[in-house]
Amino acid sequence: MQKVLHINPDKCTGCLQCEMACSFENYGTFATAKSRIKVFDFHHTGKKVPYTCTQCDEAWCLHACPVEAITMNRTTGAMEVNESTCVGCKVCTIACPFGTINYVEETGKVQKCDLCGGEPACADACPTGAITFIDANWTGLGKMAQWADKLGNQPSAA
Amino acid sequence: MSWTGKILRVNLTTGAIKAEPTNMDWARAYIGSRGLGTKYLVEEVDATVEPLSADNKIIWATGPLTGTMASTGGRYTVITKSPLTGAVACSNSGGYWGAEFKMAGWDMLIFEGKSPKPVYLYVNDDQVELRDAAHLWGKSVWETEESLKKSLQDPLTRVSSIGKAGENGVLFASVVNDLHRAAGRSGVGTVMGSKNLKAIAVRGTKGVGNIKNPKAFMKAVNAAKKVLAENGVTGQGLPAYGTQVLMNVINEVGALPTRNHQDSQFEGAKDISAEAMATPRKSDGKKHLVTNQACFACTIACGRISKMDENHFTIVNKPQYRGASGGLEYEAAWALGAANGVNDLEALQYANLLCNEEGIDPISFGTTVGAVMELYEMGVLTKEQIGIEAKFGSAQALAFLTEETIYGRGFGKEIGQGSKRLTAKYGHPDLSMSSKGQEFPAYDGRAIQGIGLAYATSNRGGCHLRGYTIASEVLGIPVKTDPLEHEGKPDLVKAFQDATAAFDSSGLCIFTTFAWGLPDLASQMAGACGDEYTTEELAKIGERIWNMEREFNNRAGFTAKDDSLPKRLLTEPVKTGPSKGKVNMLAEMMPKYYAARGWDSEGRPTAATKARLGL
Numbered sequence: 065m066q067k068v069l070h071i072n073p074d075k076c077t078g079c080l081q082c083e084m085a086c087s088f089e090n091y092g093t094f095a096t097a098k099s100r101i102k103v104f105d106f107h108h109t110g111k112k113v114p115y116t117c118t119q120c121d122e123a124w125c126l127h128a129c130p131v132e133a134i135t136m137n138r139t140t141g142a143m144e145v146n147e148s149t150c151v152g153c154k155v156c157t158i159a160c161p162f163g164t165i166n167y168v169e170e171t172g173k174v175q176k177c178d179l180c181g182g183e184p185a186c187a188d189a190c191p192t193g194a195i196t197f198i199d200a201n202w203t204g205l206g207k208m209a210q211w212a213d214k215l216g217n218q219p220s221a222a
Numbered sequence: 223m224s225w226t227g228k229i230l231r232v233n234l235t236t237g238a239i240k241a242e243p244t245n246m247d248w249a250r251a252y253i254g255s256r257g258l259g260t261k262y263l264v265e266e267v268d269a270t271v272e273p274l275s276a277d278n279k280i281i282w283a284t285g286p287l288t289g290t291m292a293s294t295g296g297r298y299t300v301i302t303k304s305p306l307t308g309a310v311a312c313s314n315s316g317g318y319w320g321a322e323f324k325m326a327g328w329d330m331l332i333f334e335g336k337s338p339k340p341v342y343l344y345v346n347d348d349q350v351e352l353r354d355a356a357h358l359w360g361k362s363v364w365e366t367e368e369s370l371k372k373s374l375q376d377p378l379t380r381v382s383s384i385g386k387a388g389e390n391g392v393l394f395a396s397v398v399n400d401l402h403r404a405a406g407r408s409g410v411g412t413v414m415g416s417k418n419l420k421a422i423a424v425r426g427t428k429g430v431g432n433i434k435n436p437k438a439f440m441k442a443v444n445a446a447k448k449v450l451a452e453n454g455v456t457g458q459g460l461p462a463y464g465t466q467v468l469m470n471v472i473n474e475v476g477a478l479p480t481r482n483h484q485d486s487q488f489e490g491a492k493d494i495s496a497e498a499m500a501t502p503r504k505s506d507g508k509k510h511l512v513t514n515q516a517c518f519a520c521t522i523a524c525g526r527i528s529k530m531d532e533n534h535f536t537i538v539n540k541p542q543y544r545g546a547s548g549g550l551e552y553e554a555a556w557a558l559g560a561a562n563g564v565n566d567l568e569a570l571q572y573a574n575l576l577c578n579e580e581g582i583d584p585i586s587f588g589t590t591v592g593a594v595m596e597l598y599e600m601g602v603l604t605k606e607q608i609g610i611e612a613k614f615g616s617a618q619a620l621a622f623l624t625e626e627t628i629y630g631r632g633f634g635k636e637i638g639q640g641s642k643r644l645t646a647k648y649g650h651p652d653l654s655m656s657s658k659g660q661e662f663p664a665y666d667g668r669a670i671q672g673i674g675l676a677y678a679t680s681n682r683g684g685c686h687l688r689g690y691t692i693a694s695e696v697l698g699i700p701v702k703t704d705p706l707e708h709e710g711k712p713d714l715v716k717a718f719q720d721a722t723a724a725f726d727s728s729g730l731c732i733f734t735t736f737a738w739g740l741p742d743l744a745s746q747m748a749g750a751c752g753d754e755y756t757t758e759e760l761a762k763i764g765e766r767i768w769n770m771e772r773e774f775n776n777r778a779g780f781t782a783k784d785d786s787l788p789k790r791l792l793t794e795p796v797k798t799g800p801s802k803g804k805v806n807m808l809a810e811m812m813p814k815y816y817a818a819r820g821w822d823s824e825g826r827p828t829a830a831t832k833a834r835l836g837l
Contacts, residue, residue, distance in 0.1 A: 077514060077516035077523035079517070080518055080519060081291060081519060084519065088291065092431060092436070093428075093429035093431035094290050094429050096325065097425075097426065097427035097428075098429060107545070108545035108546055109546055110512040110513045110515070110546035112515070
């Protein structure tokens with residue numbers, strides 16, 4: 065079963081545990097500046113929204129790469145950057161419609177979410193369930209269950 | 223070992239900026255944040271210094287757990303000598319600024335001297351510059367943050383700054399970061415303003431590494447997070463209701479100071495409670511509360527984000543206050559509300575927004591307004607002097623006086639001096655509800671005996687966060703004690719004060735202690751910094767910090783007689799409710815407290831105590 069990161073902004077409190085977990089997993093240091101998932105704080109509405117790569121099947125970054133440094137991991141479904149092949153040309157950062165692949169000055173390469181090899185640290189660290197790692201075919205299951213509950217378990221209007 | 227090992231020293235008089243190594247012997251003995259920052263202050267500043275002179279210093283300090291995944295590990299402390307109290311000032315804030323500064327590679331930031339003109343400090347990892355702030359002077363905290371993010375072309379910059387109140391010398395001006403998190407008390411923002419320092423803008427990309435034992439640390443962090451999640455207060459009560467969950471609780475036990483401590487229960491408490499914030503308003507059918515919000519790394523998320531009623535009289539023509547913003551938290555809701563007899567939730571949030579926007583402490587402000595209203599009702603102050611009819615319960619007066627105070631206009635200038643100076647000026651010093659010149663927070667020291675002792679002995683003056691015995695006396699954490707009973711409270715207060723000093727110095731939030739004890743801190747400190755941080759060692763360090771602060775105050779001229787409470791709490795019994803007839807039994811408790819502390823009858827640590835603590 066392929067799994068994907070699923071984000072529910074309504075549950076996000078803006079604690080940035082996900083950003084620290086990401087940087088700690090990948091760099092061994094707590095550095096939100098190096099995180100591949102970012103939480104956006106829209107303070108006029110109070111909304112906090114985590115955002116990261118959704119691992120497109122037909123990935124713009126993969127197709128744009130001139131040296132084939134980006135490949136799909138057949139086990140996890142993640143598009144992964146091979147650092148030894150990447151030349152830091154940044155074409156993928158232009159090609160990606162979502163902005164979720166970015167250049168890293170310190171390494172001269174690009175980085176993106178690779179699902180931590182199948183156990184994403186961000187989802188593990190999220191204290192509220194705003195970020196979960198779930199069945200790719202059933203990302204709607206939670207919402208369906210809520211509406212099914214409404215349909216079947218609430219007193220009818222009549 | 224989780225410290226960065228580097229301190230930034232900025233001389234505002236000369237403009238010299240210097241990086242220096244953190245004194246690791248002191249870091250070992252005082253941990254960080256409150257403890258380590260205060261150690262630097264007491265070593266470098268004469269305790270008799272005039273707080274608003276160039277000779278005072280002001281320090282921003284992070285702890286070893288700031289900027290890590292330890293839950294709530296985002297805090298920093300601002301340390302200086304207070305212009306409000308003349309005692310040590312030590313105000314702690316959450317939000318994101320502290321972690322960002324630590325991630326830039328610094329443990330602490332020390333400002334010396336006074337800048338000849340308004341400046342702000344820009345820190346981008348190792349790039350540190352004092353920059354002209356002429357264009358920011360006269361701007362609010364909110365405008366300053368927005369302007370800096372824009373001019374630096376970096377939305378990820380974090381800003382710690384003062385508003386107009388800090389520039390204008392309001393004696394309880396705060397330092398505000400991330401729009402609505404504040405190092406709120408004792409006038410740390412006033413000292414910042416006196417140095418012509420407007421803001422510190424920080425971008426940190428290095429991160430916090432150098433964890434002593436990463437595996438043990440993460441194991442301890444995860445176990446401690448689980449404790450928070452499974453605890454009723456930190457896992458359910460605080461995220462759902464925030465600190466405001468206390469409003470009805472404290473009112474029901476008869477300990478909600480009302481109308482300048484004339485009463486101990488407020489008939490309007492339910493109107494300004496957490497429950498009211500979560501109930502649709504009659505006026506527009508919308509809820510006041512929008513959502514909760516966490517500070518950096520916090521898995522509790524007690525912060526409140528609210529939206530006001532757009533048609534409320536305070537903001538009818540002020541669209542800038544219509545968006546979601548911080549508040550109300552319990553202490554502010556009490557100080558702006560019950561302390562003045564005001565039960566208009568929207569008016570309280572308006573006053574609270576102004577406190578954040580221009581940087582003042584709502585506790586000292588609200589309590590001072592309470593004293594003004596009492597003086598007005600006594601006929602000592604008139605409508606002409608104040609500029610409005612200042613009866614208890616008047617939301618109009620509260621809104622008006624908030625504006626006058628933050629903008630430094632009219633009678634607001636007098637309110638900006640705090641209740642001690644104001645009540646003394648008008649011949650009624652007993653009506654200042656304060657200790658050491660700092661106003662009390664939201665618990666009646668007659669109805670809760672231990673908190674009265676904690677107020678009287680707090681090293682920064684009237685304060686609940688130096689020894690939150692409410693946890694034990696009202697909530698039963700870690701064990702229930704009788705709030706009306708004074709026996710046993712000296713030892714309880716000491717234990718809370720010492721443990722709090724250790725937590726405050728680590729970079730974590732004191733609210734974790736609703737669920738955690740020192741062993742939970744010890745396991746995380748040991749993983750991050752080394753196995754020497756045992757529970758016993760942390761308690762001892764906490765006690766060492768407490769005595770260090772005490773000795774600074776003693777050198778500043780404080781004596782045993784300053785460990786006091788206003789006459790009202792000692793001689794005017796509570797009129798109604800569960801605590802009816804009670805006064806605070808301070809005279810009974812104080813000798814036992816001094817004995818428990820190992821202090822002489824003048825409140826000075828004995829030679830034996832100092833030797834035991836390595837002072």
